[in-house]
Amino acid sequence: SIVEHAPLSSEFMKNTAGNQEAVTTASMSMSDLPYYFKKMNQMKKKYASDLLIHIGFEVDYLFGYEEFTRDFLNEYGPQTDDGVLSLHFLEGQGGFRSIDFTAEDYNEGIVQFYGGFEQAQLAYLEGVKQSIEADLGAFKPRRIGHISLCQKFQQFFGADGRDFSAEVIAEFEAILALVKKRGYELDFNTAGLFKPLCKETYPPKEIVTLARALEIPFVYGSDSHGVADIGRGYNAYC
Secondary structure (H helix, E strand, O other): OEEEEOOOOHHHHHOEOOOOHHHHOOOOOHHHHHHHHHHHHHHHHHOOOOOOOOEEEEEEOOOOOHHHHHHHHHHHHHHOOEEEEEOOEEEEOOEEEEOOOOHHHHHHHHHHHHOOHHHHHHHHHHHHHHHHHOOOOOOOOOEEOOOOHHHOOHHHHOHHHHOOOHHHHHHHHHHHHHHHHHOOEEEEEOHHHHOOOOOOOEOOHHHHHHHHHOOOOEEEEOOOOOHHHOOOOHHHHO
């Protein structure tokens, strides 16, 4: 599956703050879409005798911009085979802020805004719940991406970053209950293993254990942003 980051709403981008590289590099542009579909469909045909290639999008859940996302999916969803719904932005200092650009940017824009790392965790997990419940139309992705991305910089925040409180665990359990109720699946994302301040999968082992107890299906994802990263960490999934 090749699921490139879908374009962001131009209005949403105007309401972002912090390091703008985090926004401008977060997705393809609308003008990229024709080439993306042309190139991906060429690859599907070229390798059809050897590989079943799925194409689609990793779609950002954007608070307050559900209509934009629904319209986008209604227009382009029929051309896709797969998709992931992920959360990368939260309301923060000065506007919407990226949660996964740098530890310093996350601390300044999100953690301090919410009053601490645990509070930022809870805000992120609440956002994931909203994404699961959001009405994004018939082509809404059924796989929820990296539900513990808020842990990407956990070691930057010391022991408090890794030790889940009872309240945080309860939020993860609420997310899993919603995923189970809707018949969705989860991304088993190995990228965190290779992040120097994370060193764990998204989600980590204890959350995976809770999900398996509910018989929630996982789909392996390397979250590769380059050829060299394709397939990384697959043994952790196996």
